[in-house]
Amino acid sequence: MESRLLDILVCPLCKSPLRHDRRQKELICRADRLAFPIRDGVPIMLESEARELNATEAAPAAATESDSAGAGSTTQP
Ligand SMILES: [Zn+2]
Numbered sequence: 001m002e003s004r005l006l007d008i009l010v011c012p013l014c015k016s017p018l019r020h021d022r023r024q025k026e027l028i029c030r031a032d033r034l035a036f037p038i039r040d041g042v043p044i045m046l047e048s049e050a051r052e053l054n055a056t057e058a059a060p061a062a063a064t065e066s067d068s069a070g071a072g073s074t075t076q077p
Pocket of ligand 1: 032
């Protein structure tokens, strides 16, 4: 259905696949740390419309291919 369409969308900047955040209704590019809004079911693939992710949001939820854990950015209480 719609989610299928969203699944194949890629970032207009870096061309990497976007993550669909259903709760926030956004398409997330972790590489660019941008969130593209989805309005009325239509993804707005414009850099000017994208929201910048904060550090927490940009952090990978699960372990990705990070070989060297040198990022000491996780400062959550
Ligand atoms: Zn990107």
